Amino acid sequence: xxxxxxxxxxxxxxxxxxxTIDESGKRNFLFPRKTNGRYTNYRRIVxxxxxxxxxxxxxxxIDGRPxxxxxxxxxxxxxxxxxxxxxxxFLAVLAMIIGVLFIAVFTVxxxxxxxxxxxxxxxxxxxxxxRIEYWIDGDRNQQMRLARMPWKWEKIWKRTVKNSLFYGIxxxxxxxxxxxxxxxxxxxxxxxxxxxxxxxxxxxILIFSGVFFFVFAWFREQVCVIVCPYGRLQSVLLDxxxxxxxxxxxxxxxxxxxxxxxxxxxxxxxxxxxxxQCVEVCPTGIDIRNGTQLECINCTACMDACxxxxxxxxxxxxxxxxxxxxxxAHQRKRIFTPRVIAYSAVLTVLIGIFGFLLASRxxxxxxVLRMPGQLYQKVDADTxxxxxxxxMINKTAEDLELEIVLDEPQGRLEVAGGSPIRVKQGxxxxxxxxxxxxxxxxxxxxxxxxLTLYHxxxxxxxxxxxxxxxxxxN
Numbered sequence: 305x306x307x308x309x310x311x312x313x314x315x316x317x318x319x320x321x322x323x324t325i326d327e328s329g330k331r332n333f334l335f336p337r338k339t340n341g342r343y344t345n346y347r348r349i350v351x352x353x354x355x356x357x358x359x360x361x362x363x364x365x366i367d368g369r370p371x372x373x374x375x376x377x378x379x380x381x382x383x384x385x386x387x388x389x390x391x392x393x394f395l396a397v398l399a400m401i402i403g404v405l406f407i408a409v410f411t412v413x414x415x416x417x418x419x420x421x422x423x424x425x426x427x428x429x430x431x432x433x434x435r436i437e438y439w440i441d442g443d444r445n446q447q448m449r450l451a452r453m454p455w456k457w458e459k460i461w462k463r464t465v466k467n468s469l470f471y472g473i474x475x476x477x478x479x480x481x482x483x484x485x486x487x488x489x490x491x492x493x494x495x496x497x498x499x500x501x502x503x504x505x506x507x508x509i510l511i512f513s514g515v516f517f518f519v520f521a522w523f524r525e526q527v528c529v530i531v532c533p534y535g536r537l538q539s540v541l542l543d544x545x546x547x548x549x550x551x552x553x554x555x556x557x558x559x560x561x562x563x564x565x566x567x568x569x570x571x572x573x574x575x576x577x578x579x580x581q582c583v584e585v586c587p588t589g590i591d592i593r594n595g596t597q598l599e600c601i602n603c604t605a606c607m608d609a610c611x612x613x614x615x616x617x618x619x620x621x622x623x624x625x626x627x628x629x630x631x632x633a634h635q636r637k638r639i640f641t642p643r644v645i646a647y648s649a650v651l652t653v654l655i656g657i658f659g660f661l662l663a664s665r666x667x668x669x670x671x672v673l674r675m676p677g678q679l680y681q682k683v684d685a686d687t688x689x690x691x692x693x694x695x696m697i698n699k700t701a702e703d704l705e706l707e708i709v710l711d712e713p714q715g716r717l718e719v720a721g722g723s724p725i726r727v728k729q730g731x732x733x734x735x736x737x738x739x740x741x742x743x744x745x746x747x748x749x750x751x752x753x754x755l756t757l758y759h760x761x762x763x764x765x766x767x768x769x770x771x772x773x774x775x776x777x778n
Contacts, residue, residue, distance in 0.1 A: 322529050323589030323599060333451065334525060336434075337444040337584040341608025350421055351431040358424075362483035369701050370487045377485075380730060389730050391669060391697050395661060402654050407534075409647040411541040413639050415548035419534060420602035425519075425527050428477070430587060430603065433470060433520045440466045444584060470521045471513065478512030525588045528601050535598035542596065544630040545641045549602050551582075551593045551624050552632050562617055575619050582606035582624060592624060668706065668727075668764040669697040670757050675736070680772045689740045690771050696734075696757070698727040704759045708737065708767075712754040713745040739771060746773040 326332045364371035366385035373382040381388040381396075388395065410418065419426055440462055441447045453459050482505075483491045494505035519527060528535065542548065556576035560568065568574070576593070583591045585606060588599040592606045610624040631637045675691040683689050698704050705724040710717040719725060720736040727733040739753060750770040757765040 324526050324529055331526075332589070334587065334589045335444045335447045335451070336587045336589075336605070337581070337609075338438050339585040339605045339608050339612075341604075341611055343604035344608050347421055347604060348431055351427040354422065354427060355432075359480055362480060362488050365488070372484060373487050374484055375486060378730075387699060387701050387730075389697070389699050391699065392665070395658070395665070398654065398658050398661070402651065402658060405647065405651045405654065407537075408541055409644060409651055411534075411538050412543065412546060412641070412647060413644050415542060415546050415596075416534065416538050416600065416602045419528065419532075420604060423601075425532075426601060426603060429520060429524060432473065434587075436469055436473075437466060440469075467517075467521060471517045474516035474520065475509075475513040477516050478509050481512055482509055529588055529599050539598055543641070543643065544633075545628050545638050547626050547628050547639065548596050549592060549600060549604065549607060549624065550596065550627045550629065550632060551576075552622070552627070553593070554632060556593070556623050575614065575623050577613065577617065579613055581609040581613055585609045596629075665699075666765050667698075667700045668704065668757060668759070669699065670706075670708075670765045670767050671695045672708075672737070672755060672767050672769045674770065674772060680774070683740060686743055687740055688743060688746075688771075688773055689738050692737050692739065692769065694725075694735055694737055695732060696725060696727050697732050698729055701729050703728050704764075706733075706764065707758045709756045709758060710739060710753070711756050713741060713751070715739060715741040715745065717755075741771055741773075743773070746771070749773060 321327075324332050324334065361372050362370065369385055369387065370382050371385055373380070375381065379390045407418065437447070441450055450459055450462065479491065479495070482494075486494075486505075494502040494509075499506055556574040558572060558574055559576040559578040560571070560573035562577040562579075566573075582593065583589070583606075585608075586592070587603060587605065588601060590597050590599045592600065607624050607626075611621040614621050614623055628637065672692050672694045675693055678691050680688045680690055694708070696706060704727050706727060707724045708717060708719065716739070718738045718740075720738075725733055725735065741751070741753075745751070750772060753769050753771045755767040755769065756763060757767065
């Protein structure tokens with residue numbers, strides 16, 4: 305590894321504390337400088353596309369069902385128009401494992417890229433609330449001056465307007481999240497009907513609004529620094545080959561203030577002019593020149609700020625860039641390391657299993673088992689019967705009338721209580737049935753029986769069970 309003795313650490317104890325808390329333990333409010341550049345513009349475009357998807361998705365319905373819904377209270381979930389009930393919990397567990405493993409693979413290869421480009425906290429904070437703040441309070445210096453200012457008219461009206469807009473946006477976002485939880489139609493009923501008829505729903509919306517307002521108006525970057533476990537997770541997943549936002553210390557050191565027409569190389573100076581712009585634009589208040597830190601959310605603000613400075617002093621861009629420690633130190637790029645390949649292989653297998661289970665999932669799950677402790681019954685000289693318990697789970701969004709038909713071998717089937725079996729949406733129907741078979745159709749003590757479940761002549765499920773009979777003697 306290349307020697308790092310020339311790296312200049314601005315604050316040697318930077319890993320001993322977080323930037324949002326001062327030495328006395330009080331909140332240290334950050335005022336990041338407004339930045340522009342190619343990466344900021346790209347992130348802005350991605351953010352607006354994702355915001356559009358977020359706001360439009362709960363309005364979309366397919367066959368009378370929401371395109372997406374996560375009704376935790378009723379344990380009813382709809383993904384891409386497909387409804388899932390508690391009986392599909394194993395799919396949810398597998399999906400969560402796949403999600404965690406995908407994050408691990410992505411983090412090993414590309415660091416905390418998700419946080420800077422896709423995370424809803426970053427999108428709302430940097431591309432919605434922060435832009436409003438720049439519009440009303442001004443840039444970094446104006447915000448710091450306003451924070452120190454006594455409560456006179458300028459501060460009062462700016463704080464009032466800004467926080468009113470913040471709460472208004474939080475209220476809108478809370479309503480959108482409510483649509484995801486209870487569906488667009490149920491949400492509209494709450495907001496359009498007499499409030500007295502939907503007290504719990506309105507209280508929920510107000511609580512969500514208050515939480516969002518608190519997060520984006522006050523708690524802010526502390527969600528990423530203190531609450532979110534991803535920063536700690538990356539510390540055990542990253543290695544020297546992980547591509548992160550990194551400062552090229554080989555090119556940047558030794559730092560020195562810029563002097564016009566000077567020969568920096570002859571003076572032993574690197575490209576970093578110690579302008580501190582990378583620190584001032586950072587939304588979590590770190591100095592990326594100290595190396596990768598858990599607070600870094602890969603937001604690219606420091607990259608754009610540094611590129612702007614490099615342009616102004618006629619130096620190449622990329623002093624701060626997406627790169628790995630290994631490439632900076634030894635000029636060796638290697639994304640597909642053994643760890644990445646191993647994680648990816650496991651991830652591929654799990655995705656394959658998940659896809660198979662999803663494709664083989666039926667709208668109705670039926671189980672037919674012989675009643676415990678019951679043997680066959682002799683009906684007449686040639687006919688035997690078995691008693692079965694059945695359970696039928698309706699996973700659709702409509703009530704069903706189900707009919708069980710005996711396919712193999714030939715015989716007769718009777719449902720206790722009569723047929724068809726009525727099962728409400730998302731509900732379970734239980735009961736008993738009898739199967740009658742001729743002795744000559746039995747091929748062993750436990751003969752396989754095949755049943756088919758129909759709803760209006762449509763096959764809903766195919767079931768296999770066993771028929772108990774006497775020992776067959778040759």
